[in-house]
Amino acid sequence: MGAVSTMRAEKTETGDDVLVRVEGLRKWFPILGGVFQRTVGYIYAVEDATFNIKNAETLALVGESGSGKTTVGLMLAKLEHPTAGKIFYRNRDVGKLSSSETRWYRKRVQMVFQDPYASLNPRMLIKDTIIEVMKVHRVGGPNYYDRAVELMTRVGLSEEHLYRYPHELSGGQRQRAVLARALCVNPEFIILDEPTASLDVSVQAQVLDLLKSLQDEFRYTYLLITHNLAVVRYISDRTVVMYRGIWVESSPTRELFGRAEHPYTQALLSSVPIPEPRSNVEKQLLKGEPPNPTERVKACPFADRCPYVMPVCNEKTPPVTQINDSHQVRCWLTVKK
Amino acid sequence: MVLSRILEVADLKVEFRTYRGVVKALNGVSFNVDKGEVFGLAGETGSGKSVTGLAIQRLLPGNAVIVEGRIVFDGRDLLSLKEDEMNKIRGKEITAVFQDPHTYLNPVFTMREQFRDILLTNDREIASIKDKREIEKAVHDRIIQMLTEVQMPAPERVIKMYPHELSGGMKQRMMLAMAFSLRPKLIIADEPTTALDVTIQAQVLELMKSLQKKYGTSVILITHDLGVIAETCSRIGVMYAGRIVETGTVDSVYSEPLHPYTQGLMRALPRADKDLKVESIGGSVPDLVDLPTGCPFHPRCSRAMEICRKINPRTLNIDGRIVECHLYDGETSRGRVA
Amino acid sequence: MRELRIRELKYTFHLFFSNKLVVIGTAIVLFYIFLAVFGRLIVDAGEPYKLDLKNALKPPSFEHFFGTDDLGRDILRLIVLGAGYDMAVSIFVVAVSIAIGTVLGAVSAYLGGKFDEAFMRLVDILFAFPGLLFAMAIQMILGKSLFNLAIALIAVWWAGYARLMRGQVLAEKGKLYVRAAKSLGLPGYRILFRHILPNAIYPLLVSATMDIGGVMLSAAGLSFIGLGPTPFEPEWGSLVNRGAPFLFVAPWIMFFPGLMILLASLGFNLVGDGLRDILDPRLRR
Numbered sequence: 001m002g003a004v005s006t007m008r009a010e011k012t013e014t015g016d017d018v019l020v021r022v023e024g025l026r027k028w029f030p031i032l033g034g035v036f037q038r039t040v041g042y043i044y045a046v047e048d049a050t051f052n053i054k055n056a057e058t059l060a061l062v063g064e065s066g067s068g069k070t071t072v073g074l075m076l077a078k079l080e081h082p083t084a085g086k087i088f089y090r091n092r093d094v095g096k097l098s099s100s101e102t103r104w105y106r107k108r109v110q111m112v113f114q115d116p117y118a119s120l121n122p123r124m125l126i127k128d129t130i131i132e133v134m135k136v137h138r139v140g141g142p143n144y145y146d147r148a149v150e151l152m153t154r155v156g157l158s159e160e161h162l163y164r165y166p167h168e169l170s171g172g173q174r175q176r177a178v179l180a181r182a183l184c185v186n187p188e189f190i191i192l193d194e195p196t197a198s199l200d201v202s203v204q205a206q207v208l209d210l211l212k213s214l215q216d217e218f219r220y221t222y223l224l225i226t227h228n229l230a231v232v233r234y235i236s237d238r239t240v241v242m243y244r245g246i247w248v249e250s251s252p253t254r255e256l257f258g259r260a261e262h263p264y265t266q267a268l269l270s271s272v273p274i275p276e277p278r279s280n281v282e283k284q285l286l287k288g289e290p291p292n293p294t295e296r297v298k299a300c301p302f303a304d305r306c307p308y309v310m311p312v313c314n315e316k317t318p319p320v321t322q323i324n325d326s327h328q329v330r331c332w333l334t335v336k337k
Numbered sequence: 338m339v340l341s342r343i344l345e346v347a348d349l350k351v352e353f354r355t356y357r358g359v360v361k362a363l364n365g366v367s368f369n370v371d372k373g374e375v376f377g378l379a380g381e382t383g384s385g386k387s388v389t390g391l392a393i394q395r396l397l398p399g400n401a402v403i404v405e406g407r408i409v410f411d412g413r414d415l416l417s418l419k420e421d422e423m424n425k426i427r428g429k430e431i432t433a434v435f436q437d438p439h440t441y442l443n444p445v446f447t448m449r450e451q452f453r454d455i456l457l458t459n460d461r462e463i464a465s466i467k468d469k470r471e472i473e474k475a476v477h478d479r480i481i482q483m484l485t486e487v488q489m490p491a492p493e494r495v496i497k498m499y500p501h502e503l504s505g506g507m508k509q510r511m512m513l514a515m516a517f518s519l520r521p522k523l524i525i526a527d528e529p530t531t532a533l534d535v536t537i538q539a540q541v542l543e544l545m546k547s548l549q550k551k552y553g554t555s556v557i558l559i560t561h562d563l564g565v566i567a568e569t570c571s572r573i574g575v576m577y578a579g580r581i582v583e584t585g586t587v588d589s590v591y592s593e594p595l596h597p598y599t600q601g602l603m604r605a606l607p608r609a610d611k612d613l614k615v616e617s618i619g620g621s622v623p624d625l626v627d628l629p630t631g632c633p634f635h636p637r638c639s640r641a642m643e644i645c646r647k648i649n650p651r652t653l654n655i656d657g658r659i660v661e662c663h664l665y666d667g668e669t670s671r672g673r674v675a
Numbered sequence: 676m677r678e679l680r681i682r683e684l685k686y687t688f689h690l691f692f693s694n695k696l697v698v699i700g701t702a703i704v705l706f707y708i709f710l711a712v713f714g715r716l717i718v719d720a721g722e723p724y725k726l727d728l729k730n731a732l733k734p735p736s737f738e739h740f741f742g743t744d745d746l747g748r749d750i751l752r753l754i755v756l757g758a759g760y761d762m763a764v765s766i767f768v769v770a771v772s773i774a775i776g777t778v779l780g781a782v783s784a785y786l787g788g789k790f791d792e793a794f795m796r797l798v799d800i801l802f803a804f805p806g807l808l809f810a811m812a813i814q815m816i817l818g819k820s821l822f823n824l825a826i827a828l829i830a831v832w833w834a835g836y837a838r839l840m841r842g843q844v845l846a847e848k849g850k851l852y853v854r855a856a857k858s859l860g861l862p863g864y865r866i867l868f869r870h871i872l873p874n875a876i877y878p879l880l881v882s883a884t885m886d887i888g889g890v891m892l893s894a895a896g897l898s899f900i901g902l903g904p905t906p907f908e909p910e911w912g913s914l915v916n917r918g919a920p921f922l923f924v925a926p927w928i929m930f931f932p933g934l935m936i937l938l939a940s941l942g943f944n945l946v947g948d949g950l951r952d953i954l955d956p957r958l959r960r
Contacts, residue, residue, distance in 0.1 A: 064534035064535065064536065064537075065505075065534055077858045078858070079854055079857060079858055102860075103860050106858065106859065106860030107860055110858070110859070111855070111858045113851055113854075113855060115851060118850065118851035118852060119851045119852050119854070119855040120852055120855075121852045121856070121870050121873075121874070122852070122874065123873050123874055124870075124873075132861070132865075132869070133859050133860075133861070136859075136860065136861050136862065136865070137860060170621055170622075171382070172621060173621075181859070185859075200381035200382050200561065200622070201381060201561065201563070201602055201605050201606055202381060202601065202602065202605050202617060202618040203617070203621065204605070204607075204617075205605040205606075205607070205615045205616065205617030205618075206617040206619075208607065208615065209615070209617060227534065227535065229535075229609040230606070230607040230608055230609040231607055232609075233607065233608065233609055233612065234607035234608075234615060254612075257609070267536055268535060268536060269609065270539075271535040271536045271538065271539040272535055272564065272609040272610070273535075273538070273539075273542075273562060273564030273565045273567065273568045274564050274567060274568070274608070274609070274610050275563040275564045275566075275567045275591065275603070275606055275608070276567055276591055276610075277567050277587045277588045277591050277592070283539060283543070285536075285539055285540055285543060286536045286539070286540070287540075288490075289504050289506050289507070289537060356686065356689060
């Protein structure tokens with residue numbers, strides 16, 4: 001593993017450390033049918049996901065159901081194999097890792113799932129769940145137990161919670177326990193799939209703040225997968241918006257909320273209910289619903305719902321337009337401008 | 338009895354008998370809903386908002402006991418009605434929209450068959466028709482009319498579909514069409530848009546608002562999402578541990594929340610429209626089997642006083658706003674008002 | 676944390692005692708175990724085949740509660756002595772079958788692919804055979820004895836557990852905690868044996884408990900048709916067999932051993948049913 005650990009993060013032209021590079025990622029799930037279980041079609045879950053994640057930043061992957069954002073996360077966690085495209089981690093092709101390198105990768109890259117209850121073994125104490133992971137990766141020994149207690153305290157739980165089964169914890173406590181399990185092997189990159197979707201508002205804020213403070217302390221890199229734009233605005237540095245498996249806009253979060261370029265991003269932002277009476281300046285309501293994922297996107301994925309649709313939108317895939325150094329959008333409107 | 342009032346819930350107490358002990362789900366819930374009003378019931382998990390909705394429809398599970406309280410709907414005391422009398426109200430005068438349409442739609446029948454059942458059992462106009470063919474025609478026309486009203490795409494095709502063939506947004510439109518088709522006086526909508534994407538949620542909420550206005554229906558909108566309430570409701574009740582701790586118009590409660598819990602909730606909410614420092618409420622929701630003495634919020638309240646640990650706060654009326662907190666009770670806190 | 680464990684335990688007891696049928700079933704099962712273990716201490720254990728032709732075919736009386744058989748042996752005494760054989764055979768067969776079935780079924784499901792396909796076809800073939808016939812054939816080859824009877828039953832029985840286990844593992848495999856374990860880099864054997872198995876095995880335990888009665892019936896059936904223990908081993912099935920020719924003269928010879936088999940089967944089924952309720956995590960919130 002010596003050769004692996006001496007690898008450096010690659011430098012881009014701008015001088016930032018890029019930890020993860022995702023290029024043209026695609027995932028089609030075959031639909032099996034008939035007597036012989038042949039492939040009769042595909043679910044086009046992810047068509048094109050392309051982005052970089054810099055060291056110690058939080059990249060938000062935003063989209064509605066069917067946008068493919070979770071599938072991207074699963075591919076990054078090496079739980080699904082991409083149909084096409086590549087993932088580079090510290091400039092290494094993740095698809096070509098040997099089995100020992102895969103172990104190295106799984107130690108550095110952790111995933112926190114949306115449903116903390118389902119992601120814990122229901123018949124294992126939290127203590128055993130955490131210590132098992134440390135033992136397998138030979139991290140934190142020889143006093144695994146002390147390390148487990150230390151982690152629990154760090155995520156806002158106590159030693160007592162180590163002796164609980166998952167069903168004996170509250171939603172917020174479970175999410176913290178899952179975080180402790182992810183942190184126990186000193187990872188670098190954590191994939192957070194809807195980390196607060198199952199939590200109540202008052203607890204959600206606690207977990208978000210915990211995530212922030214952990215990042216400040218240990219310089220973790222986060223990929224935040226969520227549909228909740230308020231959460232995105234609160235903790236992410238950059239945002240990639242996906243629609244029907246295709247990324248449509250990528251921008252620093254601050255800028256995205258100020259001036260979204262893609263009509264879908266604009267509609268998404270204006271659809272979020274704001275907890276302030278009479279704040280609805282002017283709702284931009286979208287018509288229709290995303291069509292079913294078994295039809296392949298031919299041109300612009302948003303063409304059939306877009307209020308500004310032009311003939312060209314149904315004919316050709318829009319090219320990437322650079323709004324500025326860090327803001328890209330894929331829309332014919334910006335091309336025309 | 339004020340004429341403009343459609344529903345009055347007074348001091349409702351509901352308990353669940355479980356092996357763990359008595360779960361005190363509602364501990365004295367009082368609120369009113371006016372005719373044609375959308376009333377928002379906000380709260381976190383276990384606050385009792387759904388139980389309140391079920392209690393009004395008298396659909397509580399078997400181990401639930403209504404300990405005391407009164408539910409007056411349109412001049413009738415619902416809790417004293419016999420089951421068959423209640424049946425005449427449920428599904429006609431009070432209808433429901435649920436978060437998960439799967440719990441409501443039967444997977445083995447087409448939409449037309451299910452809609453038809455609702456109309457045949459509940460609609461007086463259709464029940465009064467004698468001729469069989471006439472009935473079918475009336476039913477069909479009514480279904481198509483309702484589906485058009487909820488802006489269902491291709492209604493003639495949709496009625497031949499089974500629930501699993503509809504998308505989430507279409508199912509929720511179908512639920513709205515069914516709920517409004519009988520011209521009920523009150524609709525209880527429990528998290529109707531929680532399972533939907535934001536763009537679809539915006540559509541469905543808009544639709545619900547316009548139908549509600551058109552028919553003058555009263556709606557109780559139960560949700561955890563304060564944003565949804567702000568955009569849909571005229572008044573809000575904030576629930577905590579089986580009590581409504583604060584009630585008022587949406588304008589006043591959002592701009593100046595009185596109860597420390599409401600204040601905490603507003604501060605804990607990350608916002609999509611502006612950069613805001615979020616402050617979480619420490620601690621967690623109390624165990625309903627073992628409620629703290631005094632005010633149920635005092636263990637998490639930063640402004641808790643000695644009296645909060647001992648005595649449950651009274652219900653105070655401050656300029657038309659109702660709040661349950663010692664901070665505003667001149668007698669109990671010796672005039673200390675924030 | 677100890678309080679929590681105690682509360683959980685109390686809850687389990689509550690579930691147990693709130694179901695009357697389970698309590699009855701457990702009482703029956705305990706009674707049988709008692710008979711099997713201590714039976715030889717209660718009755719005169721020596722020489723079960725000793726003849727006493729003067730007392731042959733006596734109906735139930737105060738002297739012989741369950742009557743006597745054609746050789747004048749006390750039926751009650753034979754039944755008590757036979758309990759050990761029946762219980763030993765049933766539990767042995769189920770235990771070995773479950774061990775084989777669990778491991779093979781779990782591995783097959785976890786590996787999947789061609790191996791799984793081939794394995795399941797083998798199980799299908801076993802199922803397609805009439806089980807009793809298959810067991811008879813094995814007995815004919817291996818020779819007649821109580822141990823060979825057990826072997827024959829295992830050969831038939833394990834396939835059911837393998838199939839059940841395979842289904843369970845497949846269901847667990849799709850769950851999120853297994854995915855999480857994979858993403859944490861835990862090795863495959865560890866995921867299978869430490870994570871999936873403990874979650875998948877409970878339905879098997881339920882089914883095993885219920886099967887003890889079934890195995891007892893099958894064993895009795897085989898020995899009834901003469902494929903089983905020697906006449907000197909008072910296994911219940913063989914007792915029934917002995918009584919068959921005297922059905923109309925001395926029905927008690929068949930009746931009481933038959934009743935014992937029936938009751939055992941009932942008891943284990945009741946316990947299995949209750950176990951299912953107690954172990955069901957949905958019931959445990």
